[in-house]
Amino acid sequence: MARIIVVTSGKGGVGKTTSSASFSTGLAMRGHKTVVIDFDVGLRNLDLIMGCERRVVYDLINVINKEASLNQALIKDKHCDNLFILPASQTRDKDALSEDGVEAVLADLIAMGFEFIICDSPAGIEHGALMALTFADEALIVTNPEVSSVRDSDRILGIIQAKSRRAQSGGEPVKEHLLITRYSPKRVENGEMLSYTDVQEILRIPLMGIIPESEQVLHASNQGNPAIHFKGTDVAEAYEDVVARFLGEQRPLRFTDYEKPGLLKRLFGAK
């Protein structure tokens, strides 16, 4: 059974596209046929984060308008054989993203044998964000431990619970997962940042993972390689944990405790 997962947040800049890229890559690296769709019509960026921006010829709207076939529009990932990217249109008006059109594209992707369909939502609660979440079976709510992001996440949860196809048809509700990004254990320890338990207590949805704040994310996007490819880094391992948990494995939370630097470290200023 294919699973459609929306990666959303309400607020912009919290790490939706970064997370979509690493999450879909992680699923594909574990052998699952995966497609990641950019729903941010007019402001597409998933192609840049995935490093395939120069290979974009056709996009989601071309497919919806039947100007190109899905096979023509899907871009094969440069690292993973079973990962495909469906870019958003950069020029069209976002109203071109019709509900029927999106539904048809998703049905075709399922028929092509994709196991996981990741919908990278635009920020906000406008049309594009609604289209990204409408057909979702599950939702990955990307949240920073910061007041505006937490509030917007709660807002988008309300929208999922009211406007998704599952909610409208009265079926099983969309399964919600919390993904906390840009987490700084040191600042939490100092009482400057909401802890993950605080965020979870407020949003009341199950925690899928915590991605630590890291310089590596910028290095990754600079090069157009999803952060999960940088083996051995905290961010890559945190995303690997998220993928493993999503696939049903038990993994303890990591990167949540602050270790005070030792005397030597402080003297010689380790990074």
Added chain:
Amino acid sequence: MALLSFLFQSKPKTATAAKERLQIIIARERNGRTGPDFLPALHKELIEVISKYTKVNADDIKISLDRQGNLEVLDVNVVLPDA
């Protein structure tokens, strides 16, 4: 002494303030979401009816729905102008 307390004063824990503020605003917004959606229309019609008989300002009519245990309390507060 002042120097000592300056050196050892604890930094304010702003995360606690963030959590409290979020809990309050999100509880309020969730209530608005799950509550009945006739309130704005009721508010508008109440203003029309009341202003038919008295001269009141639209801002002087406050309407809210609160939950107290199992009860829902519709609270309408009208400030009548001085005669």
